Amino acid sequence: MRSQRVSVFTVFIVFVLNGVIAGSWAPRIPTLAGKIHAEPGVLGIVLLGASVGLTVAASFAGRLCARLGAPAIVFASAVSAACALPVLALVTTPLQLGLVLVWIGASFGVFDVSMNVAAVTVIRRVERPLMPVFHAGFSFGGLAGSLGAAFAAGQGVGLLPYFAVVTVASLAVTVGVIRFVPREEPATGAQERGGPDRRMLRRPVLWLLGSIAFVSAIVEGSNGDWSALFAVRERGMSEGTGALVFSVFSVAMAVVRLLGERIQRRFGPFGILVTGSLFAGIGLLTAAIVPVAWLTYAGYAMAGGGVGLVFPIVLDLAGAVSRRSDGSGGEREIGFVTSIAYSGFLIGPPVIGGVAQLTNLSFAVGFIGVVAMLIVPASLASAAARRREEPSAGDPDRHATTFRAGLSVPAED
Missing domain, CATH: 1.20.1250.20 (MFS general substrate transporter like domains)
Structure with a gap:
């Protein structure tokens, strides 16, 4: 203990x-x-x-x-x-x-x-x-x-x-x-051959989890780059008060993550992904549509709280996708999903900048809110894909995993 x-x-x-x-x-x-x-x-x-x-x-x-x-x-x-x-x-x-x-x-x-x-x-x-x-x-x-x-x-x-x-x-x-720092035994021999990269790339559940992480990264990165400018130019705030908008977003994200264990036990991973993305989307749409300063702060607080659990939960799910019979595995799957997520940080802010250039910052913030809600169908599809991939009890090459109270634990045969 x-x-x-x-x-x-x-x-x-x-x-x-x-x-x-x-x-x-x-x-x-x-x-x-x-x-x-x-x-x-x-x-x-x-x-x-x-x-x-x-x-x-x-x-x-x-x-x-x-x-x-x-x-x-x-x-x-x-x-x-x-x-x-x-x-x-x-x-x-x-x-x-x-x-x-x-x-x-x-x-x-x-x-x-x-x-x-x-x-x-x-x-x-x-x-x-x-x-x-x-x-x-x-x-x-x-x-x-x-x-x-x-x-x-x-x-x-x-x-x-x-x-x-x-x-x-x-x-x-x-x-x-x-x-x-805890260490699992490195994969060797049959373990390593059991999950080649080519086979991993053919698994829809990993691509779906990667797409969720990708959208989450777009929301996080775009808010980091554009929230203060939006507050100053579209809501008439000073630079000091405008900078606090992203601080509110960040603090809300941190607090929700700190409470994440209790929340995940209560609602489960996929329930959090769906509900959190809706909160994030509604919050950003509120900030974009209603020209009231305190609602801007409230909207960004909802967005930070809503998206805060998405990335850690997706990584937890990715690690469970290829868990081996001895309880180890999932390292490459985590790397795969993470690399997809980081491409969202790479392309998200420039895309939002282009949208703002063609329209205005308020429309761009609302656009981010709509993008955040794309996590809902991706989460439902990944849950369905995961159920389809669960092997039968007699399959010796795979190890079934399920989520009980938000935890990835071995399924009973």
Whole structure:
């Protein structure tokens, strides 16, 4: 029991660490842009480097975890992400910044997948739906990192000493917790041959889960990039109060994730996906249609709360899709779904920008709300696909799994 509590706490700290590192560099982009004299158009292209690295690296991270084990990949990727930060302070051209951002994005792509694989291992051992709670750790870590970056910028702390402090602290935490990260035996031999990538690509349930994660990423990424601008230009808020709109969205997401275990036990994974996406869509449509400031905040709070559980639950479901008879497996499936999700972060904000250019920001926000509701049919279809894929009791090559009280546990034969 004590070892299980240690494993849960350790994985939670790993998620917090990921959020802290991620939240520490993004708020310093204005300082970096000024240092390299990047115009907004050039900066927008340069920033795509992080998304490209994220998406590409996530596509093969699951295979690394299956072969080497999650703890080794968590350690390597966390060290890589932390060590990339001081290099940011040394760039002098947009090209250099873009290349470092590819490095950072690739590090986080592997880090994200490996920590989620470790989380699935813990969830299976303790038989509790803790994935949303772990993702709450990431949300609060990101908030702490961004507040630290804002404080450093306000105090005039230089980029290099600031990033150096974050790096040293991150490396210390990584070294301190890595031995407690749970590890499943790497897949070998027949286990690895039992789930080739080609076969995985032919499974509709994985594509459907990936599409849900993709839509969730579009909603999250678009709100991060456009919510403050919408509040200022369409609702007449000041820049300070407009920035709070995304803060409301983020805090609502974090709080709901923190309560995710209780919610998932009550409503089950697919019920949450359907209900949450409806809440998110209604919230964004309300913010877009009703020109009242407090309803803008309320709408974004509904959106954050509604979409907050989608990504962690989808990863939990993806990990259960190919669970082997010994209770292990699912690493590559998590990587596959994650890579699809990150492509939503890559293409979502530019698409929304194009919609806003052709119409206006209010229409674009409403458009995001409609997109959020696409999770409803995708969730219903994925639930049906999962039921169709469940093998019969006599199938020796597959292991049936079902969801009881929101948990992925072995089905009884």
